[in-house]
Amino acid sequence: MKKLFLNNAVIRDTNLSDYEVAVYVALRSLYDSQKELQYVTYNSVVFELYGNLQISRRYMDHIKFTLNSLVKNGLIKKIDSISATEFIVDMSGLHFEQNSEKGVFYTAITLEEVHRIMNIDTPKDNFAILRYFIILISSICHDKGTYDHFSCYDAHTDFVGFMTQDTLSGWCGTTKARIIEYNSILETEKIIYTYRHTQNKKDKETGQIMSFSNHYGRYEDKEWIIQFANEYVATFNLKETETLVKAEKSRVNKRYAAIYNLLVKDFNRYIGNFSDMELIETYKYIHGKNICNEKELRNIEEGTAFYDNILRKIKNEDLFDDIPCVVDYINRKVKQKRDMEKRKNNLVNAISDDNWGEPVPMENDFSIEEILDMPVMGEVSSEPTLTNTNCVGQDSKNCKTGDFKEPDYIVKIGEPKVSADKELDPNYLGEADNESHGRKIDRELFCVTGKNIDYIDI
Known part of the structure; x- marks a missing residue:
């Protein structure tokens, strides 16, 4: 995209209006140093600013008036008028060369940036926004920068500025309030990026808090601006009485x-x-x-x-x-x-709903004490063994009543299990599998001595 080199002495001249600065930008785009005289029309100026000819009559009137005022200011000379809208102009007065010794400096912007700003749909004056953008870019420090850590630490400069709003508003001839508005518009359009620091400097003796200046630049340099700002804070030489503190929300508020x-x-x-x-x-x-x-x-x-x-x-x-x-x-x-609130109410209602349904009557009217004394399934009864009851794997003489010091127990075997192969057999009629460890068990009650109780898996 075409670059436009603008004289800082012109763009910062507060005696010039926003319209005069904008038309100056358009004429610098039209200017050809190889030509002594040039053909200029009102429409050609409009096209350089907007990239199209869609402009209101009000702004066209401003451009007509401004072109004549630049003639009066001596920036251009009107040699001839071909028609009411066509002129032969001497624009040699727009030529300049940077000279640091004489204090002549330039600011470079692109024609695309001019078109983007002038076509922003906003009730604000696009001419004023364009001028502020040019001033903002002119404040970028050319010799400050950072290093590209992914490319052999090549230096990257000429992308970041850190002037105060007071300084910028002075160069524009406007107020800080309007600068805030213009910043918001340009940031929303992703034309500029502003890094606002999350840390402040604090004087440990007085408690005074001082903020770092914002760092800003073109939106495409966003990552460079962030890197520079972070490095700036990390390498900032604090005084012995100063410390870094987290920035409060006061600036944002x-x-x-x-x-x-x-x-x-x-x-x-x-x-x-x-x-x-x-x-x-x-x-x-x-x-x-x-x-x-x-x-x-x-x-x-x-x-x-x-x-x-x-x-x-x-x-x-x-x-x-x-x-x-x-x-x-x-x-x-x-x-x-x-x-x-609805979920909370539903949860409260679910917890408070203790309705367990209608009670089911029992066949026998047992008391609470009787119910608590009832054995449960698989429970071992601690009653003495019955006389003449045989023990598994033992002679009956070893199980006679009175032959033990520790209490014996009666174990009742539950429902016999059915082996898996018989369960899957459709011809199986439900005969219990009484085989256990190769031995057929034909008893339902077994006597177990107290010392052997640990060996029984109930």
Whole structure:
């Protein structure tokens, strides 16, 4: 894309209007140093600025007036008028050469950047935004940079600036409030990128907090800007009395407060300058501050000066009703809260519902004590053995009543298991498999002595 080299003395001349600077940019694009005279029309100036001829009559009138004013300022000379819109112009006055000794410097921008800015759909003045962008780029430090850690540490320079808003507004002949607006528009359009530091310098003796200047540049240099900013903080020479602290949200909050004040001042004029995210965050900030102030009012006596001071801090939130993205955000939060309450209620109802159904009557009316004394399935009864009951693998004489010191036990065998092969046999009629370890068991009750109880798997 074609590069345009602009004289810093012209673009920073606060005696020139935003329109004069913009037309100067267009003429620098048309300028051919090989020609003594050039053919210029109003439409050719428009095309250099917009890349098309779609321009309102109002802005066309500004361009016509501005072209004549540049003649009066001596930047160009009108040699002849072919028609009301066509001229032969001497643009040799636009020529310059950089000379650091004489303080002559240039700023380079591209024609594509000019077209993008002039075609931004915004109620703000595109001519003023273009001038601010040029001033911003002119403040980029040419000898500061960082290293490409992925390419043999090649130096990368001429991409980052760190001037204060006071300095930039002075060069533009505008205010800090307007610079905030222009920054927001250019950042939203991804034409510039601004790195805002998350750390501040703090004086350990006085407690004073000082912030680092923002680092900024073209959006395509975003990663370089971030790397430079982080390296700048990491290598910053702090004084012995200084330390680094995490940056508070005060700077961001001031920005949201400024956005709110602009919307209150002229809603229709400024609403198009901010992204949906900025508008939603502005609402969250104002709404959160209002909640805190309203809560504080409950603990203050009404009618006192302190009460009135807090009351004045509560902002009117009605203007957010006219911002669709904020309304959608509020509706989503309300729905989420409603769904959460519904889930909580369902959970509470489920826990409190202790209805286990109708009770089932028992055949016999047992008492609680009798029920508790009943043996459960597989339980071992600790009654003495019956007389003359045989033991497995033992002679009956060893199991006579009175022949033991430790208590014997009666074990009742449960339902016999059916082997898997018989269970799968369709002709199997349910005969119990009484084989156990190769020996057929024909008894249902067994006597087990106390010392052998551990060997029985019940």
